[in-house]
Amino acid sequence: MERSRPAKPVSVKDVAANSGVSFQTTSKVLNGKGSVSEQTRKRILSAATDLGYVPNILARSLVTRSTQAVGVVASNFSDPNLSRFIVGAEQEARRQGHAVIIASIEPDGTGGHRAVRALIERRVDGIVLADPPANEDARYARLMKHQIPIVSLHDVPGGGLLTVGSDHVQTGLLATRHLTDLGHHRIGTITGPHGGRVAQSRLRGYRQALGEAGLADDLTLVEESDWQISGGFEATRRLLSRRPDLTAIFTQNDTMAIGVLSALHTLGKDVPEACAVVGCDDIEMAAYTVPALTTVRVPFYEAGAEAIRLLLKMIASGSSGLRGTLLPVQLIARESSGAG
Amino acid sequence: MERSRPAKPVSVKDVAANSGVSFQTTSKVLNGKGSVSEQTRKRILSAATDLGYVPNILARSLVTRSTQAVGVVASNFSDPNLSRFIVGAEQEARRQGHAVIIASIEPDGTGGHRAVRALIERRVDGIVLADPPANEDARYARLMKHQIPIVSLHDVPGGGLLTVGSDHVQTGLLATRHLTDLGHHRIGTITGPHGGRVAQSRLRGYRQALGEAGLADDLTLVEESDWQISGGFEATRRLLSRRPDLTAIFTQNDTMAIGVLSALHTLGKDVPEACAVVGCDDIEMAAYTVPALTTVRVPFYEAGAEAIRLLLKMIASGSSGLRGTLLPVQLIARESSGAG
DNA sequence: GTGTAGTGGACGAACGTTCGCTCTGTCTAG
DNA sequence: CTAGACAGAGCGAACGTTCGTCCACTACAC
Numbered sequence: 001m002e003r004s005r006p007a008k009p010v011s012v013k014d015v016a017a018n019s020g021v022s023f024q025t026t027s028k029v030l031n032g033k034g035s036v037s038e039q040t041r042k043r044i045l046s047a048a049t050d051l052g053y054v055p056n057i058l059a060r061s062l063v064t065r066s067t068q069a070v071g072v073v074a075s076n077f078s079d080p081n082l083s084r085f086i087v088g089a090e091q092e093a094r095r096q097g098h099a100v101i102i103a104s105i106e107p108d109g110t111g112g113h114r115a116v117r118a119l120i121e122r123r124v125d126g127i128v129l130a131d132p133p134a135n136e137d138a139r140y141a142r143l144m145k146h147q148i149p150i151v152s153l154h155d156v157p158g159g160g161l162l163t164v165g166s167d168h169v170q171t172g173l174l175a176t177r178h179l180t181d182l183g184h185h186r187i188g189t190i191t192g193p194h195g196g197r198v199a200q201s202r203l204r205g206y207r208q209a210l211g212e213a214g215l216a217d218d219l220t221l222v223e224e225s226d227w228q229i230s231g232g233f234e235a236t237r238r239l240l241s242r243r244p245d246l247t248a249i250f251t252q253n254d255t256m257a258i259g260v261l262s263a264l265h266t267l268g269k270d271v272p273e274a275c276a277v278v279g280c281d282d283i284e285m286a287a288y289t290v291p292a293l294t295t296v297r298v299p300f301y302e303a304g305a306e307a308i309r310l311l312l313k314m315i316a317s318g319s320s321g322l323r324g325t326l327l328p329v330q331l332i333a334r335e336s337s338g339a340g
Numbered sequence: 341m342e343r344s345r346p347a348k349p350v351s352v353k354d355v356a357a358n359s360g361v362s363f364q365t366t367s368k369v370l371n372g373k374g375s376v377s378e379q380t381r382k383r384i385l386s387a388a389t390d391l392g393y394v395p396n397i398l399a400r401s402l403v404t405r406s407t408q409a410v411g412v413v414a415s416n417f418s419d420p421n422l423s424r425f426i427v428g429a430e431q432e433a434r435r436q437g438h439a440v441i442i443a444s445i446e447p448d449g450t451g452g453h454r455a456v457r458a459l460i461e462r463r464v465d466g467i468v469l470a471d472p473p474a475n476e477d478a479r480y481a482r483l484m485k486h487q488i489p490i491v492s493l494h495d496v497p498g499g500g501l502l503t504v505g506s507d508h509v510q511t512g513l514l515a516t517r518h519l520t521d522l523g524h525h526r527i528g529t530i531t532g533p534h535g536g537r538v539a540q541s542r543l544r545g546y547r548q549a550l551g552e553a554g555l556a557d558d559l560t561l562v563e564e565s566d567w568q569i570s571g572g573f574e575a576t577r578r579l580l581s582r583r584p585d586l587t588a589i590f591t592q593n594d595t596m597a598i599g600v601l602s603a604l605h606t607l608g609k610d611v612p613e614a615c616a617v618v619g620c621d622d623i624e625m626a627a628y629t630v631p632a633l634t635t636v637r638v639p640f641y642e643a644g645a646e647a648i649r650l651l652l653k654m655i656a657s658g659s660s661g662l663r664g665t666l667l668p669v670q671l672i673a674r675e676s677s678g679a680g
Numbered sequence: 681g682t683g684t685a686g687t688g689g690a691c692g693a694a695c696g697t698t699c700g701c702t703c704t705g706t707c708t709a710g
Numbered sequence: 711c712t713a714g715a716c717a718g719a720g721c722g723a724a725c726g727t728t729c730g731t732c733c734a735c736t737a738c739a740c
Contacts, residue, residue: 008405009463011726022690027728035687057461058398058407059726062695065348067398069441069462077427078420078624087417090444099462101409101441104430121397122409122439123349229628262628284418288569288602290630351696362720367698375717399696402725 010051019047030055061123069099070311071119073112074130077104079227080255080283081300082130085153088304089128096312098125105131120148126311128304129153129161132196149314151307151324155197162314163324164307168198171296172205174331175250175278178294180213182339184248184276188221190235190260191252199224202252202280221246225256232259240267247275248337254279254286254295261289261336272338282332291335299327350391359387370395401463409439410651411459413452414470417444419567420595420623421640422470425493428644429468436652438465445471460488466651468644469493469501472536489654491647491664495537502654503664504647508538511636512545514671515590515618518634520553522679524588524616528561530575530600531592539564542592542620561586565596572599580607587615588677594619594626594635601629601676612678622672631675639667 012030016023021040028034029044030053036044047053061067070093074082090100101124103115112131119127126149152161179187189206192199207217223239225231232251236259240246251257257279261271269275271291279286282297306325314322334340352370356363361380368374369384370393376384387393401407410433414422430440441464443455452471459467466489492501519527529546532539547557563579565571572591576599580586591597597619601611609615611631619626622637646665654662674680 009726013726023726024691024728025689027726028689031728033728034689037688040688054457054460056402056463056726058401058463059695060728061398062396062402062697062726063728065695077417077430078423080418083418083423087444090417090442094444099441099443099458101439102430103439104427104434117394118439120394123396123398229624233628258625258628262630262632265630284569285598285625288573288598290602290605292602349696353696363696364698364721365719367696368719371698373698374719377718380718396696399725400698402696402727403698405725 009056010053011056012053015044015048015051015053018051019043066125067099067123068097069101069122069124070308071101071103071116071122071124071127072130073103073105073115073119073127075105075109075132076107077102080285081253081281081298084283084300085130085304085307088301088306089130089308090304092305092308096308098308098312124148125315126150128307128311129156132198149311151311151314153303153307162310162322164303164310164327165324166298166303166327166329168201169205169208171280171298171329172202172250172252173209174205174329175280175296176206176209177212178331178333178337178339179248179250179276179278180209180215182248182276182337185215186221186243186246187215187248187250188223188239188243188246189250189252190223190225190232190239190256192225192227192256194224199252206250227253227255229255229259229262232256233263234259236260236263237267249275249277251277251279254281254283254293257293257295257336258285258289261291261293271336276338277336279336286332287334289336292340294334294337294340295332297330297332299329303327349396350393351396352393355384355388355391355393358391359383406465407439407463408437409441409462409464410648411441411443411456411462411464411467412470413443413445413455413459413467415445415449415472416447417442420625421593421621421638424623424640425470425644425647428641428646429648430644432645432648436648438648438652464488465655466490468647468651469496470644472538489651491651491654493643493647502650502662504643504650504667505664506638506643506667506669508541509545509548511620511638511669512542512590512592513549514545514669515620515636516546516549517552518671518673518677518679519588519590519616519618520549520555522588522616522677525555526561526583526586527555527588527590528563528579528583528586529590529592530563530565530572530579530596532565532567532596534564539592546590567593567595569595569599569602572596573603574599576600576603577607580609589615589617591617591619594621594623594633597633597635597676598625598629601631601633611676616678617676619676626672627674629676632680634674634677634679635672637670637672639669643667 012026013023016026026044029036029041076082093100103119105111105115129152132154150161152163155163191203210217220243223235225235251260260277264271264275271277279293279295282295286293286295352366353363356366366384369376369381433440443459445451445455469492472494490501492503493505495503531543550557560583563575565575591600600617604611604615611617619633619635622635626633626635
């Protein structure tokens, strides 16, 4: 009884024909609307399952003007933080009955406009942006015109977008203060690219902690890198060749911190005895590095979920009167700072 | 001149009205079909950009019966391997002009049926399955009825699905042979859950290598775990308390291997001097663990891209006469086996 | 018997496209 | 001068839904 190949999907009309009512009535039953007698209701329902009816959301969306789908624009799905953020978003979206369409941008940061346009073509109800903007205000200004609800993980310069994130200054502050509290005086730091807001904010927190402890804020203490493991590795060598006297390094994310640990290992420096290390983010790996990494936990999963919640509220309420969310961060002390 | 809030998106009819032709002709121009005079063509095109026209793919899909979208079903987007697989798939799909809709399943493996149904409701053109089936043949048998093209990362027991993957036996073989070649005689192994095909195949490769080297295949050498860092950590303690004499451990994935390294560190065993470690997969981290992890590289990114290529071929050709792909694996020797 | 309320269901219209057919004119070959 | 070819554009229909309006019938109270 196998059907042949091109068997096109059964539509509500097929179900209707099979149960002797109009297709509009069938639609009502399938959606639990209107009033239909129990008898025909049963008949329609059983016809639907017999035929293996699967509603066509595209057609539905066309008339309801809502796709029950949200778009996620991200730069790098492999990044552990972004990955957690996206998982949080996906699960919350699913919980609320929305599908997720992903649109990635190029590693070099371009293609954001293309990605957003593709999502709009598919008429997503809203967009979550997890794309650190390389201050390309113009690009986003343009897309704002489409007046589609957007929630962003990062501040967008001229955007006025709703943002869900964490307090990066506080993150840098907690990490560095932890080190000064432990009595360190010569604390270096490895940052992300200086163009980025996150790097700037975490650096500000670092400096604030140094200030609180009465320590000088020396430019030779700061080494710029690229958020990657290999970048952290190389930055460590540069930093230590310039300042071999450091007793601690604050690294602006855990990924680079892994490279830092690796570099210190190859340099024969014990962690934390010869040099303490503190990271940021608390990626899953952080608890299992050798030695385990002290870090500041940033709730990316929760941020993703919150971004969706906010987005759906925006969609429901017509974008009115909502404020972004700033999620709290928390120090997680482990071995690499000698405080675990 | 800002438009007010509910400004509904401009349709092809709006563009048509604005340039004095029928909307069907407008459609032709916008799609580069039919023959239209250069003059009206220009007029329509400029009207389209003036009004900020964005085509509605939903409506298009409704009539063309093709959404130019594929679905990806995955269990855990945070897993580094799956993550690379998905990125590979996403990028290849994008290159070929297809959108990607993601549908996750519960961490416990349930919800696969729901995910697939959701994708079919959205009328994706095909589905990539990155969901290790816990031998739930029935579930997949059922969805096969919908006769939608599917490519899977894993073999599905009764499925007959097209598969894109790697040779797991070979993976286990290369890793273990590397250790026997280095002269190890007492080699333990930490596996994934024994119910899984991947774990079984890699175990087979491990045993084959032991056989080649004339070593006994002892059940006390095998410890089951869960693919996670923490699982690897604990499995190591169990394994070594039973067999303190081991000089090497083959771990069935790099994630667990990180836990293994961590456990050996806390036990005061130097790697590789006291105990060598070899993993599988070659996740990005592997090059930066302390010490750097010897592993067998599995091309997940390439697998994701290949899965999409295969899927789109299936879609184009009506699923006829295609074979799955088995991608080659490769040993990457680093410090943790003392061969780096 | 009439009027009113309610229930069960049919039906037309719309959503934004694509596709194929038809119609009008102009140009060219015979 | 006529037949055919062809370019340019219009138009109806269809895709699979949802929504609101309208119709027919039953039941009940007066």
